[in-house]
Amino acid sequence: MNVNVTQLSKRYDGDVVAVDGVDITFPSGQTTVIVGPSGSGKSTLLNLIAGLLLPTTGSIHFGNRDVTRIPPEDRNIGFVFQSYALFPHMTAEENVGFGLLESRLPASQRAEIVESTMRRFGIERLRRRRPGELSGGEKQRVALARALARRPAVLLLDEPLAALDAQLRERLRSELKSIFASLNVTTIHVTHDRSEAMLLGDSVVVMNEGRVLQHDTPQRIYRQPANVFLARFFGDANLIEGHLDATGRHIDTALGSLAVSEPGATAGPVVAVIRPEMLALAPSHPDFTVRVEHAEFLGSRWRVEGISERAGRIIIDLPGDVAIAAGESLPLRLTRDSVHVIAAEDIAIGAHHEPDLTVTRRS
Amino acid sequence: MRSGEEKSGRWTGIALVLPLLLFLTAMLLYPLMRLSALALHRGLHVDAPMLHALRNSIILSLGVATVSILLCLTPAWALARWPWRLKVALRSALTVPLMFSGVIVGFLTILMLGRVGLIPTLLASLIGIPAGSGAAYGAVGLVVAYLYFEIPRATLALESAFRDIDIEYEAAASTLGARPWSRIRRVILPLTRSAIASTFLLTFSVSLGSYGVALMLSRRFTILPVEIYTAYTGLLDDQRASTMSLMLVAVALMAASLTPLVNRRRV
Numbered sequence: 001m002n003v004n005v006t007q008l009s010k011r012y013d014g015d016v017v018a019v020d021g022v023d024i025t026f027p028s029g030q031t032t033v034i035v036g037p038s039g040s041g042k043s044t045l046l047n048l049i050a051g052l053l054l055p056t057t058g059s060i061h062f063g064n065r066d067v068t069r070i071p072p073e074d075r076n077i078g079f080v081f082q083s084y085a086l087f088p089h090m091t092a093e094e095n096v097g098f099g100l101l102e103s104r105l106p107a108s109q110r111a112e113i114v115e116s117t118m119r120r121f122g123i124e125r126l127r128r129r130r131p132g133e134l135s136g137g138e139k140q141r142v143a144l145a146r147a148l149a150r151r152p153a154v155l156l157l158d159e160p161l162a163a164l165d166a167q168l169r170e171r172l173r174s175e176l177k178s179i180f181a182s183l184n185v186t187t188i189h190v191t192h193d194r195s196e197a198m199l200l201g202d203s204v205v206v207m208n209e210g211r212v213l214q215h216d217t218p219q220r221i222y223r224q225p226a227n228v229f230l231a232r233f234f235g236d237a238n239l240i241e242g243h244l245d246a247t248g249r250h251i252d253t254a255l256g257s258l259a260v261s262e263p264g265a266t267a268g269p270v271v272a273v274i275r276p277e278m279l280a281l282a283p284s285h286p287d288f289t290v291r292v293e294h295a296e297f298l299g300s301r302w303r304v305e306g307i308s309e310r311a312g313r314i315i316i317d318l319p320g321d322v323a324i325a326a327g328e329s330l331p332l333r334l335t336r337d338s339v340h341v342i343a344a345e346d347i348a349i350g351a352h353h354e355p356d357l358t359v360t361r362r363s
Numbered sequence: 364m365r366s367g368e369e370k371s372g373r374w375t376g377i378a379l380v381l382p383l384l385l386f387l388t389a390m391l392l393y394p395l396m397r398l399s400a401l402a403l404h405r406g407l408h409v410d411a412p413m414l415h416a417l418r419n420s421i422i423l424s425l426g427v428a429t430v431s432i433l434l435c436l437t438p439a440w441a442l443a444r445w446p447w448r449l450k451v452a453l454r455s456a457l458t459v460p461l462m463f464s465g466v467i468v469g470f471l472t473i474l475m476l477g478r479v480g481l482i483p484t485l486l487a488s489l490i491g492i493p494a495g496s497g498a499a500y501g502a503v504g505l506v507v508a509y510l511y512f513e514i515p516r517a518t519l520a521l522e523s524a525f526r527d528i529d530i531e532y533e534a535a536a537s538t539l540g541a542r543p544w545s546r547i548r549r550v551i552l553p554l555t556r557s558a559i560a561s562t563f564l565l566t567f568s569v570s571l572g573s574y575g576v577a578l579m580l581s582r583r584f585t586i587l588p589v590e591i592y593t594a595y596t597g598l599l600d601d602q603r604a605s606t607m608s609l610m611l612v613a614v615a616l617m618a619a620s621l622t623p624l625v626n627r628r629r630v
Contacts, residue, residue, distance in 0.1 A: 052534050072537040079538035085531035089553045098549075099539035150540065 001063040001153050002028050003049065003186055008058035009210075010044050018044040020210035021058070031180045031187040033201035035194060035233075041210040042190045043158055049188060050156050051075050062154060073102075075154070078147030078185075082159040084139045086131035092142045093118065093127040099150035117149045136164045137172060144179070155187045161196065173199060194234055198222070206230055222275075224262070224340045231273045231342065236315050238274040243267075244341065251341060254310035255288050259338035270341040276303070276317040278339075279332050286331030290314050295324045306330060395612065401605035409606060412585070417610050420587040423502065424570035427509040431517040431566045432559060434510070439521035440551075444530070454522075457515040465575020472508040472580060502584045508576045513566045520565060524558030525551075560625035568618050571611065587611045 003026040010019040019041045026032045034042045047053040049060060051072035059068045067075050078099075086095050097114040105113075118124045121141045131139060140160060147155060160176070161169045177200055180187055191197055197204045198218040205215045214226045218234075225231040228239060242253035249263045251270055258272060290306030293313075302318040316332065318324065442450055460468070475481050528551065536546045552559075574588040587607055595604035 050538055052538070072534075073540045073542050075538075076540075077538055079535065081531055081535060083529070083531055085529065085535040087532060087535070087550060087554075098536070098541070101549075102540035102542075102545065146539065156538075 001186055002026060002061075003154055003188065004061040005045070005049065006059045006061070008045070008048060008060065009056050010041075010048060010053060011056045017210050019048065019055070022207075022210075022212055024205055024212060024215060026186055026188055027203070028186050029184045030202040031189060031200055032203050032205060033189045033191060033197040034205045034207060035191055035197035035201075036207035038192060039209075040207040042192075042207050044210075045207070046156055046158050046188060046190045049154070050077055050079050052079075076150075076152050078150065078152035078155045080140075080143050080147050080155075080157040080160045082162055084131070084143040084160075084163075086134075086139055086142055086146070088131050091128050091130055092123060092134065092138075095131070095142055096145045096149050098146060103150070113149055117145045121145045137168050140164065140172060148183070148185075152185065155183065155185045157187070157189045159191055160189075161191070161193070176200060198234070206233060225273060225342070227342055228271065236276050238276070238311075238314050239271045239342075240274055240311055241269070241271050242341070244270045244343075251339075254308070254312075255334070258334070261336075261338040261340050265341065265343050268343070270343055272339040272341050274334065274339060276315045278334060278336050279314070279316045279318075280335045281318060281322065282331050282333035285333065287333045289329050289331050290316070292324060292326050292328050292330060295326055304330070398605045398608055398612075401601050402609050405602060407606065408602065413590070413603070413607055413610070416585045416587045416590040416607065417614075419502075419585055420571060420611070421614060423505055423509070423584075423586060424567045427506055427513055427570045428563050428567040430506065431510060431513040432521075432563055435514055435517040435521055436559075439518045440525050442518070442522045443525035454519070457518055460512050460515050463512070465573060465577075466579055468508050468511050469576040469579025471511065472504055472576070476504050476507060504580045505577060505584055505586075508580060509570050509573060511576075512573075513570060516569065517562050517566050520562040521555075521558065524555050524562070527558075528554050557625050561622055564618050564622050564625070568615055571615055571618070 005022055005024050008019055008022045009017065011017050022041075022045060024032075034045060036042045044053065048055050051067065051070060055068065059066060061067065062075065072079075086092075087098065090098070093114055096117055097110055100110040100113060103110075115124070118127065121144060123138065123141045123145060126134060126138055126142065129138075131142070134142065140163075143160070161172055164172065173196055176189075180189075180200065189200055191200075201218055203216060204218050204221055206213045206221065208229060214221055214230050216224075221230060222234050225234065225237075231237045231239060240253045240255060242251035242258070244251050244260065244265055244267050246267050247263070248265055248267065249260055250257050251260060251272060253272060288308055288310060290304075290308045292304055292306050294305040296303045297320065300320045302316075302320060302322070302324050304316040304318055304324060306314050306316060308314050314332075316330070324330070442453065447453075463471075473480060476483065532550050532554065533546055536550045541549060572588065574592070577586055577589045578592065587610060591604050591607045591611070594600045594607065
């Protein structure tokens with residue numbers, strides 16, 4: 001069942017626009033990750049889809065059903081809160097069974113579902129524990145089991161890993177990946193963490209200031225970001241200024257003439273997005289050279305910051321098995337035949353929407 | 364070394380609470396002993412009117428506490444949850460009756476329910492019930508007058524309890540399919556049970572000891588505080604007054620001893 005939001009907006013008092021005319025189709029049975037800096041409107045959007053907030057304008061459809069004005073209890077959703085919101089007066093088992101009590105299933109069948117759901121998440125031994133006696137990771141599992149025990153049509157997760165420490169977060173991230181893969185449920189996962197978005201999303205929606213900047217597969221967002229904000233949001237990027245020629249196929253840059261991977265844009269000023277791993281050592285026929293400012297050895301690779309006389313500061317990832325020292329001169333070449341370019345108007349957007357990536361945890 | 368530190372810490376602690384200990388000895392322990400001595404020095408004497416007043420006091424306080432809780436649950440809930448702008452004004456208005464002395468409350472009740480009060484007059488002119496019954500002076504008048512200061516107390520206490528529950532519990536319950544009534548029954552009430560119980564005990568204890576209102580109103584409905592006053596200042600009967608005081612103290616202590624019980628299982 002697809003989830004569709006159409007021209008969805010949420011304005012708060014004092015004209016704060018949290019979500020601003022958003023159109024997204026969340027494909028049936030797939031995991032869509034909404035990612036953006038804090039204040040980008042991603043959690044508000046999720047709460048609108050859940051029915052915990054009412055939109056100012058626009059509509060929400062689950063399949064063909066218009067749920068815009070339907071309260072959350074009638075939407076058949078599962079929601080995992082960042083704080084988990086496990087009921088403190090109930091045991092883990094009672095929490096997992098909470099949603100089933102609202103169904104008209106006989107008690108024996110409910111108990112069976114609770115049992116099998118808890119077993120599936122490996123939490124059957126926590127049955128009689130109260131949330132106060134559970135660790136962060138255990139709470140997260142109970143919250144997930146509670147949301148899924150009812151077999152919801154749509155699973156919504158609001159930063160479910162943000163409250164955990166880094167090590168546990170990494171482990172549970174892979175676990176979530178396999179859980180999502182095993183479910184045939186339309187899943188919408190909100191996070192501020194870009195690597196989480198890349199790992200978990202069949203597709204990724206990047207939001208900033210209440211708007212959708214790009215909705216695409218993680219690979220395409222990484223390789224073909226729509227603007228400078230997106231180019232920087234997913235990983236490091238060397239943004240090389242250039243001029244697109246009249247054919248729309250080549251740009252002139254300080255690093256020479258480069259072919260454009262998606263020709264056809266109108267001629268004019270552009271930037272080319274060159275990821276650090278798109279550059280390699282080329283002792284015989286270098287395209288350009290840089291002088292090494294900084295070199296960090298990261299085991300499998302070097303992260304090098306160099307200065308090119310023509311193009312300024314350049315970040316390069318090089319294999320870990322060579323020797324690199326600060327001050328030396330590196331001959332480099334571009335390992336791709338063509339580069340992705342961002343047109344001038346999108347540069348302006350990107351520059352204006354300079355991301356503030358410091359993450360403030362929600363209280 | 365360490366135990367020495369602990370010892371000196373303990374003495375500092377005792378020194379710090381010393382004023383409190385002195386207060387409790389002077390104001391509670393000693394008077395209670397004198398009271399007991401007065402009540403008992405010619406042998407304990409309890410008669411039917413005393414027991415009647417005791418019974419009335421307990422019934423009145425239980426009734427007032429029950430009605431206050433029932434009347435205040437939903438308004439307190441609304442105050443805690445709805446983003447009203449009027450909320451602050453409403454909350455301050457509620458504290459006004461709390462500052463009035465009991466005598467004033469009694470007077471206000473007479474103006475409403477007394478022989479020529481607003482409601483009896485209205486009833487007389489509208490549906491021909493003869494005025495002059497003076498509902499203010501019986502049990503009804505007392506309940507109404509007590510509600511006057513118990514409703515604000517209960518509302519404010521319950522509101523803060525409701526505000527303490529994280530709104531996400533309700534949100535979670537609704538995403539799990541629970542309708543409003545089910546959310547109240549399965550999530551909100553269990554989480555506020557101890558707060559409701561302690562609010563009940565609070566309103567009960569305040570009603571039990573309340574005196575000024577009753578002095579103005581309770582002509583037909585005898586309650587302990589007024590009987591104690593009459594026995595001491597009117598009849599000059601020390602023993603009678605002390606005996607009834609001990610009864611009142613005993614009931615109040617019983618209520619107070621329940622408070623930690625209802626608060627124990629705070630999750």
